[in-house]
Amino acid sequence: MLDYGTLKLAHVACVIGSYALFLTRGIWMLQESPRLQQRWVRVVPHVVDTFLLASAIAMVVMSGQYPFVAGWLTAKVVALIAYIGLGMLALRRARTRGSRLAAWVGAQAVFIYIVAVALTRQALPFVA
Numbered sequence: 001m002l003d004y005g006t007l008k009l010a011h012v013a014c015v016i017g018s019y020a021l022f023l024t025r026g027i028w029m030l031q032e033s034p035r036l037q038q039r040w041v042r043v044v045p046h047v048v049d050t051f052l053l054a055s056a057i058a059m060v061v062m063s064g065q066y067p068f069v070a071g072w073l074t075a076k077v078v079a080l081i082a083y084i085g086l087g088m089l090a091l092r093r094a095r096t097r098g099s100r101l102a103a104w105v106g107a108q109a110v111f112i113y114i115v116a117v118a119l120t121r122q123a124l125p126f127v128a
């Protein structure tokens with residue numbers, strides 16, 4: 001059985017991997033690079049994000065702190081949905097380069113917010 005510390009380490013490693021992959025794919029999107037279509041680029045981010053979520057769910061259960069009970073976890077789930085939506089717009093759905101860029105930047109702002117929520121365990125981490 002994995003202990004909580006190992007799960008948290010895996011979660012943070014997935015956070016770093018997920019961000020690095022999203023950043024790289026965004027740069028390739030802006031360059032209209034064919035590298036975006038490589039097979040591993042289409043598969044690996046989903047694998048990393050699956051582990052990110054699985055480690056999150058395992059920690060939620062082990063710590064007994066649940067979304068819609070603990071405010072900071074509710075904020076994380078809501079922000080995660082926004083991050084996924086903006087990510088889809090940035091890398092796939094948005095029609096113009098400008099709107100893809102805006103969605104890519106917005107997704108990164110949401111990502112930074114999620115990390116700040118995780119570190120402070122506050123839904124409003126930037127409010128004193």
Ligand code: HEM
Pocket residue numbers: 008011012015053056057059060063067073076077080083111114115118119
């Ligand atoms: C993109 C999505 C996510 C990012 C960037 C992220 C980021 C992080 C980071 C950086 C930590 C480490 C905090 C520390 O060192 O104290 C953490 C911990 C944690 N995250 Fe996430 N997380 C994400 C998604 C989620 C989701 C969806 C949940 C569950 C609803 C979740 C639940 C947790 C829990 C329970 C911890 C452990 C808190 C503790 O006991 O210290 N995370 N997250």
